[in-house]
Amino acid sequence: MFQFFKNSCLSEGELLNCIKCRKPIKGKYFTFTSLRESPFCEECLNSERCNICSRPLFDGETSEVEGRRVCSQCLAELDQCSICQGPVLGKHVAYDDGTILCGGCFMSARECSMCGSPVVKGSMMEVQDKSLCMKCVASLPVCDHHGGPVSGRAFSLGGERIICDRCLETAPACYCCGRPMKDYRTLGTIRFCRECLDNLKSCSSCDEKIPGPGLEMGQDGFVCLACAEFTGICHVCGKACEEFAGRLGDGRGYCPECAESVVESHIRLEEILLSVVSFMERELGQEADPGDDVEITIVDERKMALLKGSQVPRHTLGRFEWAGEEILGFFPVLPLAAAKGAVAHEYSHFWLHNRLNMVISHQLDEGFARLVAVEFLKDQDEDQWARALERISDCFDEGFSECMKVFIRSGLKGVFHMLEEHSLPMDTTGVEDIP
Ligand SMILES: [Zn+2]
Ligand SMILES: [Zn+2]
Ligand SMILES: [Zn+2]
Ligand SMILES: [Zn+2]
Ligand SMILES: [Zn+2]
Ligand SMILES: [Zn+2]
Ligand SMILES: [Zn+2]
Ligand SMILES: [Zn+2]
Structure with missing residues (x-):
């Protein structure tokens, strides 16, 4: 790999010393590209040489690059x-x-x-x-939740704020607004963001904040069911009774006749589901498709144990993951009318999510489910319980009244179209793909 060197001979009377050994040169001498003017003697030419320009290396030149010796001039270049x-x-x-x-x-x-x-x-x-x-x-933009950069799917939290899809999956979500939270407050077993917790209504009698359904309009505003006086009326069927035979998880009492009707078999649940499906098909003008198939089941002790710690509404149960599938599960504690409302509510979530690919606001999602439950109950002549669902107050009142406004003008079909529009990416809870 001799790059360039000149092979010369000393002329008469010329005196040169080898730049390496310092001895006077006799006869032949050699110069190299990297040190043009400096001659080496023939003896030094045969010592170890630079791997690039091939000039002999000085004693101090010990640089190695990738295992090969190089001279200092070549190294610098x-x-x-x-x-x-x-x-x-x-x-x-x-x-x-x-x-x-x-x-x-x-x-x-x-x-x-x-x-x-x-x-x-x-x-x-x-x-x-x-x-x-x-x-x-x-x-890259920064995820509002974990504080790191985000590439790929992210969701807008409104304004500049975004959350990555991983955080959206794993972060605890506020029960009320559905937004992922960094720090949260719990009320009972339910988690709220600070803002939503502050906005919860309180009982006008005991001043307790009420998380789920459980406030009813009383004479002095909303009262919690624990404070509500016993009026001798069954909350579920509206008939007079001397005492309650049982209570729903949120405290509302029901009469002995309603207690008789408690739905305990999954066959009964499936029958209810079938009527809900045909109600939805009729009211929304859409055929159910295979994607709408969902397993519905009574949640027994065994399943219950596995669900511990999850945010389940106390009076019923809802959609939950079972062996990787979303299924609808219910405690065997619901009188028939309440079971009908609960199945309609949960199935309508399922129906909606199956049709809207994008995220919609939690308020509207819950508002729609409550509305479907109310209308299904009316359709089933369960007027008392339908009115009870309309009358109660929970943290989804806002979404419910928004759906109600549209419903009065254009029915469930209209509400569905409104939700479709609200699921566009412009919405603050819409999906954005960030490259
Ligand atoms: Zn060299
Ligand atoms: Zn390198
Ligand atoms: Zn790069
Ligand atoms: Zn994140
Ligand atoms: Zn919230
Ligand atoms: Zn109270
Ligand atoms: Zn009753
Ligand atoms: Zn719901």
Whole structure:
């Protein structure tokens, strides 16, 4: 690998010393590209030489690049590896942006999934399954929840704020607004964001904040069911009774006749579900499709144990994951009318989510479910319980009255169209793909 050297002979009377051994040169001498004017003697020519320009190395020149010895002049002129900053000798890769890699860095480098430039471990970051260079990482929006960069799917939290899909999956969501929370307050077993908790109505008698359904209009405003006086009227069927035979999870009492009707078999639940499905088909003018098939079941002790800690409404139960499938489950404690309302409520969530690909506001989601339950109950001549559902107050009153307004003008079909419109990406809870 002799790059260039001149092979000369001393002319008469010329005196030269070898630059390496300092001895006077006799006869032949040699000069090299990297040290043009400096002669080496023939003896020194045969000592160890630079791997690039092939001139003999001085004793102090011990630099090695990728296992090969180089002289100090060549070393100074070598390209620098963009990653380890070391000199690049042999195999190297030059990229369009001027990036040059030494063999070692090239072997261990991966391409940035965004800009394609090479990055090695330590100078890259894994962001949602992508390996990115720090430059690209710095250009990414930041997840409001975990505080890290987001690439790929993210959801708008309104304004500039976004949340990554992973946080959306795992962060505890506010029971009321459905937004993921960093810190939360609990009321009973239910979690609220600070804002929603502050907005909860309180009982006008005991001043307790009431999380779920459980406030009824009394003479002095809303009262909780614990404070509500016994009026001798069954909450579920509206008939007079001397005492309650049982109570729903939220405290509302029912008469002995209603107690007789408690739905305890899944066959009965399936019958109710069938009537709900045909009610939805009729009212919404849409055929149920195979995607609407859902398992409905009585939740027994065994399943209950596995559900501990989840946010289940106390008086019924709802949609929950079972072996990776979303199913509808109910405690065997609901009088027939209450069971009808609960099945209609939960199934309408299922129906809605199956049709709207995007996220809609939790308020509207719950408002729609309550409205469907009320209308289904009226359709089933369960007027008393339908009125009870209309009369109660919970943290979804806002969504319910919004759906109600549209319902009065254009029925459930109209409400469904309104929800479709509200699920567009412009909505603050809509989905955004961030490249
Ligand atoms: Zn050299
Ligand atoms: Zn390198
Ligand atoms: Zn990059
Ligand atoms: Zn996140
Ligand atoms: Zn909230
Ligand atoms: Zn009270
Ligand atoms: Zn009753
Ligand atoms: Zn619901």
